[in-house]
Amino acid sequence: MEIRREDIEHIADLSMLNLSEEEIETYTKNMQEIVEFANQINELDTENTLVSAFASDAYNVFRKDEVRESLSRDLLLKNAPSSNGEAYALPSME
Amino acid sequence: MEYEVIIGLEVHAELSTKTKIYCGCTNEYGSDPNTHCCPVCTGMPGALPVLNEKVVEYAVRAGLAMDCDITRESKQDRKNYFYPDTPRAYQISQFDLPLCVGGKVDVNVEGENKTIGITRIHIEDDAGKLVHDAYTGGTLVDLNRAGVPLIEIVSEPDMRSAADAVAYVEKLKGILEYIGVSDCKMQEGSLRADVNLSLRPVGQKEFGTRTETKNLNSFRSIARSIEFEIERQKAVLEAGGVVYQETRRWDDEKGEGFSMRTKENANDYRYFPEPDLLPINLSEEYIENIKKSLPELPESRKARYMSELNLPEYDAGIIISSKALSDFFEEAGKVCGNYKAVSNWIMSDIIRASREYEFEYDNMPYTAEQFGHLIQLIDSGKISGSIAKTVFEEMIKTGNEPEKIVEEKGLAQVSDEGAIKEVVDRVVAANPQSIIDYKAGKDRALGFLVGQCMKEMKGKGNPQILNKLILEILNK
Numbered sequence: 001m002e003i004r005r006e007d008i009e010h011i012a013d014l015s016m017l018n019l020s021e022e023e024i025e026t027y028t029k030n031m032q033e034i035v036e037f038a039n040q041i042n043e044l045d046t047e048n049t050l051v052s053a054f055a056s057d058a059y060n061v062f063r064k065d066e067v068r069e070s071l072s073r074d075l076l077l078k079n080a081p082s083s084n085g086e087a088y089a090l091p092s093m094e
Numbered sequence: 095m096e097y098e099v100i101i102g103l104e105v106h107a108e109l110s111t112k113t114k115i116y117c118g119c120t121n122e123y124g125s126d127p128n129t130h131c132c133p134v135c136t137g138m139p140g141a142l143p144v145l146n147e148k149v150v151e152y153a154v155r156a157g158l159a160m161d162c163d164i165t166r167e168s169k170q171d172r173k174n175y176f177y178p179d180t181p182r183a184y185q186i187s188q189f190d191l192p193l194c195v196g197g198k199v200d201v202n203v204e205g206e207n208k209t210i211g212i213t214r215i216h217i218e219d220d221a222g223k224l225v226h227d228a229y230t231g232g233t234l235v236d237l238n239r240a241g242v243p244l245i246e247i248v249s250e251p252d253m254r255s256a257a258d259a260v261a262y263v264e265k266l267k268g269i270l271e272y273i274g275v276s277d278c279k280m281q282e283g284s285l286r287a288d289v290n291l292s293l294r295p296v297g298q299k300e301f302g303t304r305t306e307t308k309n310l311n312s313f314r315s316i317a318r319s320i321e322f323e324i325e326r327q328k329a330v331l332e333a334g335g336v337v338y339q340e341t342r343r344w345d346d347e348k349g350e351g352f353s354m355r356t357k358e359n360a361n362d363y364r365y366f367p368e369p370d371l372l373p374i375n376l377s378e379e380y381i382e383n384i385k386k387s388l389p390e391l392p393e394s395r396k397a398r399y400m401s402e403l404n405l406p407e408y409d410a411g412i413i414i415s416s417k418a419l420s421d422f423f424e425e426a427g428k429v430c431g432n433y434k435a436v437s438n439w440i441m442s443d444i445i446r447a448s449r450e451y452e453f454e455y456d457n458m459p460y461t462a463e464q465f466g467h468l469i470q471l472i473d474s475g476k477i478s479g480s481i482a483k484t485v486f487e488e489m490i491k492t493g494n495e496p497e498k499i500v501e502e503k504g505l506a507q508v509s510d511e512g513a514i515k516e517v518v519d520r521v522v523a524a525n526p527q528s529i530i531d532y533k534a535g536k537d538r539a540l541g542f543l544v545g546q547c548m549k550e551m552k553g554k555g556n557p558q559i560l561n562k563l564i565l566e567i568l569n570k
């Protein structure tokens with residue numbers, strides 16, 4: 001599969017990233033290499049392998065519906081680049 | 095040209111579990127911003143989700159109540175999108191193996207019965223809330239809602255009008271309330287609908303291009319946005335234009351819809367199996383147990399009210415439309431044994447009073463038991479029907495037992511013939527003209543005399559005895 005510059009532009013768009021011309025070129029090349037690396041898996045013979053989304057055989061790992069303490073808000077907002085003390089503060093999203 | 099309207103709905107219902115879907119933060123509504131948050135629901139690196147078992151149970155309950163097949167081997171998927179209401183930059187939802195598929199509900203629209211197909215019901219997490227900051231002009235993020243469990247109920251494109259859509263959502267709301275999986279408080283956003291709508295010329299087989307109007311949280315806005323979108327698409331088509339597939343928003347204040355995003359690639363969610371969560375495998379026994387635990391559903395209650403309690407279809411329909419009201423009806427009826435009277439009061443005074451005093455049926459100022467006692471007081475002749483209205487108003491204001499109100503206010507009905515006769519003699523003597531009028535064939539004179547006596551007795555005279563005694567004098 002060939003990665004085109006439109007693919008990179010599309011992914012950048014979905015991620016809301018503004019990329020420079022240079023970056024687009026670099027990432028197109030990088031992404032091509034990543035895809036080629038991942039494609040190695042296609043060399044495996046999977047004729048007799050069941051289709052599965054998971055590597056483990058486990059299933060039904062559930063939690064009881066019991067309340068646990070939440071983080072304190074001060075601690076939570078400590079990592080926020082910007083906050084008003086109650087909420088994360090962003091530029092206008094309107 | 096004549097067009098046919100095609101509508102399909104995606105309804106999101108927040109589940110009334112104690113905790114969020116993937117962490118132990120409380121799922122309580124209306125607290126201070128960002129106080130129900132932890133590393134899992136705020137998407138901190140390395141934090142791992144664990145599925146709340148109640149979410150699976152509630153979704154299966156909903157599926158069974160809506161006639162769905164339950165998927166025995168299901169899984170969750172990652173839906174990628176980048177927006178600040180979702181700190182992980184993906185929502186955990188279900189893509190190709192939803193928990194429930196292929197159901198239906200029956201609705202009655204203006205007297206006509208219709209079946210609306212349900213394509214699927216899946217579980218997913220809600221996003222946080224973005225609030226406009228009037229002070230700075232920026233946007234504030236509150237993540238209390240992030241991770242609140244949702245079921246999304248996707249319908250077939252089986253609806254043809256705003257009335258169909260409203261009847262369908264009312265039906266879903268009723269079912270979800272009855273089976274106790276969501277409180278469905280639309281004003282709090284715990285039940286909201288996305289409307290997919292397209293037009294096609296009558297007779298054409300293929301569907302036209304549809305638009306999706308998102309996040310409607312009242313029956314009124316569902317109906318109005320549909321009417322608006324029908325007219326908009328009609329105007330576009332009639333002018334020879336093309337309807338674009340797009341996401342739209344509804345502005346309820348302005349009464350108009352507008353386009354949100356038209357970018358063709360905006361819906362590229364790149365779903366893949368959620369690697370942090372293991373598959374959900376449901377046994378026959380598990381499903382059977384949930385099926386057995388389902389309570390009586392609204393339709394069945396309605397049928398029972400009509401056949402066993404002889405309520406008219408309209409009255410039964412109103413009562414079952416709210417689980418709280420229906421529960422009230424059953425409990426009050428059980429207490430007094432006079433279901434018909436309870437139903438009559440619901441249809442008139444109770445509905446009126448709940449509007450006038452603005453209380454919800456699950457939070458009325460009097461209990462069903464107290465109300466049953468009020469009916470008993472009427473049926474036993476202790477108070478008259480008109481005095482009962484006074485007692486009822488007093489119950490709303492004070493929450494007191496009706497017996498206590500009757501006693502304290504001296505409202506008990508007078509059935510003592512001697513005492514009533516005294517009043518009747520006095521009133522008749524003071525109104526000789528009425529006797530002449532009555533004998534001349536004017537029946538109204540009887541009503542006048544009864545009214546005068548009642549006035550004297552402050553409404554407490556037993557009307558049957560009063561009537562009897564007056565007639566005795568008049569017919570002498």
